[in-house]
Amino acid sequence: MKAFRLVRSHFKSTGVVHLNAMLYHSFSTEPQSDPQSSEWRERALPTLIKLTPLLKHLDLINGRLVNLHNKRTVNDEFLLQSMRTFKSLATAFLEYQLQQQLSTTGTPCLCVDKPIYKEPLALNSLKKVCDILDVSAQQRKLVRLAICPQVTQHQIWIGALEEILNQLKYEMSLKDYKYIMPKQIVVNCLKFLDDVVSYDPESTSWMRLAPKKDTNFPPSAKWEDFLEMFNDLISCLKHDEEFFFYVTKLETMKEGLFQIKDVLVDKNIGYKEAKHQQSLVQKKLTKFLGHSSRCLFTLLLYYLYGSIRDIEVDICCWFSDVSGDKCCLCIGKILTGENMLRGEVKKLDRGIRVIKFVYEMAEMKEILEVQGHLWCLGCENRSFVYRGNKFFIHGISL
Template identity: 65%
Template sequence: MKAFRHVKSHYQFPNPLIIKKFTQFVHIGAISNHSLGEQALNPQSSDWCVRAFPKLIKLSYLLKGLDMINGRLVNVQNKCVVDDEFLMQSMRILKSTGAAFVMQKMRTCVNKPIYKETFDVNSLKKICDMLVVSAQQRKLVRLAICPQVTQHQIWTVALIEILNQLEIEMSVKDFGCLKGSNMAQQIVVNCLRFLDDVVSYDLDSTSWMRVAPKKDADSSPSAKWSDLLEMFNDLINCLKNDHEFFFYVIKLEIMKEGLSQIKDVLVDKNIGYKEALHQQSLVHKKLTKSLGHSSRCLFTLLLYYLYGSIQDIELDICWYAEDVAGNKLYLCVGKIITSDEDKMLMHIFKQLDRALGVIKFVHEMAEMKEILEIQGHLWCIGSKNRSFAYRGHNFFIHGISLE
């Protein structure tokens, strides 16, 4: 996976006069997160859309080609992270105001808006809430999913994926001058070395032939998963004050939940094959037993199991709608976007495809009888209404307008 490149001054900003006007808007409260944000969720007057529309146009122009990925503002064209707090705040306003505008326009055809502002799909519980899954069905979902996604190899390779991405970002960012950077880089190397030993033992096709070696005085002590947990704590302390690594701090904290459950389990290449299998089985059993519906660690493993990715899923709107005949229910998830150019559309299609895929997977595991169709929707200022099929899912693009 290609790493994002971090930039602070190479993004092509619009006319400085527009930025000045937007700064005035933010500071006087005309489109501040507090004033417009609260009104956006509950528009009080019939002319709210008329007042909000010009601001959506200006925000879309200011943020053209940008999107939020893993809590960071990214130029979709070149994958550069744009480190600018003003633009970040402007994006949040665009997302919340755009979602409110869309829901206001669609209020006659939406049966039930579930989320009317940007939210993360980060747990089985949240998806079960979206699907209105009963308590009994939620038990079925967990019983079906947990044993699959907590397999020893899935667990270890998901950890490696997080650390590999972190190591790549450290190498492309000017990280060496920051306090604690050398220590953080060394901790990542040690974490990967720890996990490489686990995986190499896991995948060794001749390991069944191996017997436990005789231990002598020079043998290194047996390692435990608690060693990796301790390294994670140290790594978090090194990175927690650098906002550009905030995504990885969160991921490390999430995976600590699983590590804390298996901290006493051995990780030792000096034990025999049967003993190693027993230790791997303990990891599987402990994770399966301890990770519940609301666990973000379990959900991270599910995403890696389904897509080989640990990236977050972020949505701006979610609602139900019935068809005219009333025999089918549609669950629709959507994104407010700043451009309908090909790269942006493909970027959003991939995001929504993962969201729809994991929702569909949970729906099937819950064995729900309702006829449910899941759709992805995108809204953009000035876009033409059209539809696409991508990997078996239907996506609809809508223009944001006053009509």
């Protein structure tokens, strides 16, 4: 800790924040097609080297600084600004190194007519993925029509909600007594979901009739009751930075809950009526979750990987071969430590497969290759294939 304070003090005294603004402005005003000069890189590299140990195990996620070991938000403005400095300076090296790397793979031409992203980008909606792929309006309709019926199935909807709540329950189990109220809400939410899907395999549930109106059954529950618990949970956690990710996901899923709030979930309504209400969940979500819906994209991630975490990339650009019948999309991450490589390769692989999935649903004609690129100080340049996708590791150097 003492060493950390000394390093931190050193960086504050050297004016890293001011250097960030100066160098980033220099980078952003240079012509996009002109690689960074060797003089510029010689000035920027020492700052990257100094920042790397300070930012070990940290990364930007949805604009927040997060410790990747415990997934907690780091509320430190100095470290946040230092990370932004690191990302902006490292990005200045990437176009030059990408061009060099791809020149050896037979796809050296940068596609200036396709989107290029040089800022951190979260893949959290179909719209963002389609923007990257430059999908037309008509093809976007094909994507939504193809994906919605698959990812809005009742079991996918329930599974995504359970995944979020179970992760949140685990995180809160590591905290102290002040989370008694939100813990209880999460338990009640999970019990609600369990009641929705639980059944006795030995029973003749398919023969169950709806109860008569004069019986003493309590009023049928609705998804609106679950939505109210979600609102209470968000109110309990919204001011706690450590749970920023989960609050964001709860807000995301509220979009779907609002659309189905009048749907019944009580098992006492009879088998046929219960099945009808389950089908209403899919129909309403399919109809009302739009192309830019983060809720729809969360369901897609859960459908494909059983995961509800968005995919973050630091750079995204296109290259094409001379013949023009094949395009190469490169997505990449800038890392602060070589120990992060394995985890980031897995995350990028999920991003690549999502992009390919949407591209296939859009029925695009060109052949698409999606590559993963990772940059890190001190790494040796190398390439490999992971789950059928090409990955390139780049050392940041002059």
